Amino acid sequence: MRYKVNHTTKYIYQAQATLCHNIVFQSLGPFPYQHVEKYEYSIQPEPNFLVKRKDFFGNEFIYFAVQKSHKELIVKSDSEVTLEIPNWTQLDPSSTPPWENVKQWLESTEAPNETRQFYLESTHVKFIDGLREYTLQSFTPNRPIMEAMMDLNTRINTDFKFTPGFTDISTPLEDVFRYKKGVCQDFAHFGLACVRSVGLAGRYMSGYIETLPPPGKPKMVGADASHAWMALFIPEAGWVEFDATNNLLVSNQHIRVAYGRDFADIVPLKGIVYSGGGQKMVVTVDVNKVAE
């Protein structure tokens, strides 16, 4: 499946800004089952200083600074990507190892640091009260890890109500759990907290998904947004991705940008601007299928 992605972020400042420093995590990373055909970006006004770098996890990011007076900042990314159907879709969940075995392996130094780091807490993924108990309802003794995860994924999807505007970046996980409301990132963070609380390794995934138009209607431009889901480490299969928001095992509709412990590691665009007033932000994401 081949997709075109246009991601535009526009900041409009109330007063002239004299200086801004920014970090952008928007280039599509190298992931299995994903081939990046094209990645281009443009920034207006032209930055005075720009470098591309890799973060701790290997994601590419851009640091740039605009050192002249400006009232608007526009960051555009244009990408094309081909997605394959991952092998894990062929996997029989009941044939995967019991989750406790995976936990044990992760605790040992046989597992590499790069995998082990993902069973620890992080900024947005906290071991809150009641979490472990919630998780253990799916992760029953000796249950095959993938089967347990599919069950958890479905439970999150049914127990939680997708409610845009109920949460923001500072909403603690406790509130998401208490009110069972949130958006994709909250569900991803919650799912991660669940699996990590029982000693399993989970990664936060950021990217895009194509929203399917209602039957008979054309797809709206700009109707899409960036998306978040999670990946669980399953020996032999690798990082298997689950999307609790849509209650599915990720196939060839999820375009991957970056991964980290949680949102804080890979914020799509963050910056500090020197300006007298406030600012307004407009984000448009457009995902189009170009070939089957």
Place this chain on the structure above:
Amino acid sequence: MIDFYLAERTKNNTPFFDELATKDGTVFSHWQKLVESYDRMGNDKLNSRAKEVIQLLRDNGVTYNIYGDPNGMHRPWMLDPVPMVFSESDWDMIEKGLTQRAELLNQILIDIYGERKLISSGLIPIEMVYNHLGFLRQMDKVRIPGNHQLIAYSADLARGPNGKLWVLHDRTDAPSGAGYAFENRVAMTRVFPDMIRENHVQKITSYYQTLKNTLVNLAWQNKENPRIVVLSPGPGNETYFEHAYLSSFMGFTLALGEDLTVSDGYVWLKTIEGLEKVDVIVRRVDDVFCDPLELRMDSHLGVVGLMEAIRQKKVLVINPLGTRILENPGLMAFLPKLCREIMGEELILPSVATWWCGQEKELQYVLDNIQFLIIRQIYRNHVNKSIYGGNLSQQEIDELKKRIIAKPYLYVGQEMVNFSTTPSYINGNLEARNAVFRSYIVSDSENSSYHVMPGGLSRSSPDRGVFIVSNQSGGISKDTWVLGTSKRSAVEAKPVSLIKQVDNILPSRTGENLFWLGRYIERAIFLVRMLRIILKEYYETEDEFHMEDDITLVTLLQTLTSITATFPGFNHRKTLHNPEKELISLVNDQNKPGSLSQTLQFFLSNGYAVRDRLGLDTWRIMDNISEEWDFLKNQNNLNEINRSLDNLIVKLMAFHGLNFDNMTREPSWNILNIGRFLESSVKTCSILKSILTKRHDPEAERTLLEYLLMINESLVTYRYRYRSTLEVFGVLNLLLIDELNPKSVTYQIGRIDLHVANMPSNNNHYLNPIRKKLLETTTLVRLCEPHELSLAKNGKSRKELSKFLDNVIALLREASDMINQHYFSHIQSQYGFVTTKLPEI
């Protein structure tokens, strides 16, 4: 006096080791000479020397701040006249042990930000590093030149009951106290020169020289003559005194985060002359606060973009960001094994016994013995404080256990060590007090080794048998003497002259502080003079019961309201009838804008913010003014206030005098004076306007003119110059256009212009806009006709004079704005955060 100490030592069978004598009262050999000196000295002499020490430190303005205590700012630094003493053989072991520990920690640091083999092999548990907030993933694989990534290191040591030394804490982020150690030594050398000589006390200056050499050697950029700044969190910080002191002593520039900016990948200092490149930052800001873009977004102490400048190798930051990962008590439990693995040798200096709860057995031990242990988190901050198990109630213990069990890998239990006692001079006696010693270790980049300061900062608790000795909780500092004849500093320090001094540049913010310092001192002086004259008139008034009818007093009071902008104030007849309350509040109410108390507060806060620019004697005067302010703040009695004002005016004038004598004629001097003369010219005009606009009967007018001249310190000059009765015309002549009277507006504008002309950015080929504005102002004043202005054309008021003075004041304000624009406009601290919101699908 030692007899008393020894008697106590043998009598009280304390469980502590004692630094001076064995349990049976035998004095250790390295203390022998000192004991003789104290005996010779006797109580009286030691007492007077103890006072001398405290006085010296006060004179040098040595202070520290206590967090969370409004009266905790600028606390005088306390120094025990009796030092902590180490014998040569003890020190040999300490020095070897600290060098080894520094090398070991350095290797661990390199691994953590490099290959992380120590973690993948299990020598260090992953939970202890990856869960530690000091593990800055942004610093992965980022190196500074050379073998050492840990440059400045401090360890707190104490001696246990068996006489062995233990490391209590490792400080690797931004260790503080080296400046205080130096001040302590300076004071002790002055007061006890003979004892220092006789006992061959090792000099500690090599430490500072090594630090400077290393910074210069390691700089990525401008290696010939790097610009080094000390990045401080600011005057509110606990050890701000030290930041200011070290900067001026080492020849570095003191900067706050807002003084620095990143542009083109370089770090720049915002100065009154524009932007200047910074090559090395000596960091006193905790690492996570250093760059709000990539680290803690809520930080206002850092520099936006600093991380990228570091990755660009455009700036060297010492200690490198991320070194705080080593401030991890959990690590202590693993050091003996790590030392064997990494260094192939045994750890020389043991750490205090530590159990990391991330392991089953250790967790159980800690839970079972919690009331005998200190519980710490692996990451220390203001929230995660040490908990003494013995001080907890059963309920608190249960809650703590629950927290530990939930996340055991975040906790350690540590043994409560009985620190050794050492003689402390308390209430005129030598008494045994428990003490901790902080060592200072710095990388010597030329020799790829570590240099240990032969000395350091010891602290003892003021109370018997107490082990909490931090300065925050009232500990007393001690100089630390390492005895011995062997030449210890293997490093030959570069002579200072080999390192070129960087011009003493002035950050814009410092410039702004100096400008306001000048304005507030002058404002305070005018206020005090006015208040003294008002009080004099108040006491002498004949209309005791109808003060509102005493024209002179009323005019003065209303002038006071006007120049302090405390309207309606004395414009209310009721307030005039009983002016005492309003008068007192104008003196002591710190929260009343315009009051003397608030003016002094602003004067002092601007002064403390630039203390590295002012001489030592000036600090002393500032401390004196601060004391007088403390007194005034709490004073409700006009008589007492009157007396205090007399003291205050002398001190305020002394501040001027000292600056005149001591400040080098560089930008800071010019800026201070620009502020000062701007204030005095504006105030002179305002007072003239307020007193002379209304025309009074000749007798009242004469009295008022006399007071007017007194406020401006020009009465004697007037009498000498005019030898006649007081007249408005003459007074205007003297205070407006007299070219030679330093109190005249003409003269003062001339001084502003002179100081602007002396600023380095000034171009002498043509007048800059500020000087043009000043020329316009001075021309207006110098061309005025005092005789014309003195006339009250309608018989009641001098409208022309009032209009004229308004014009002059308006022009001076414009000049002031232009000065702000020109020199301080680089200050750009207002910023907002932008970040992508939550994706919504």
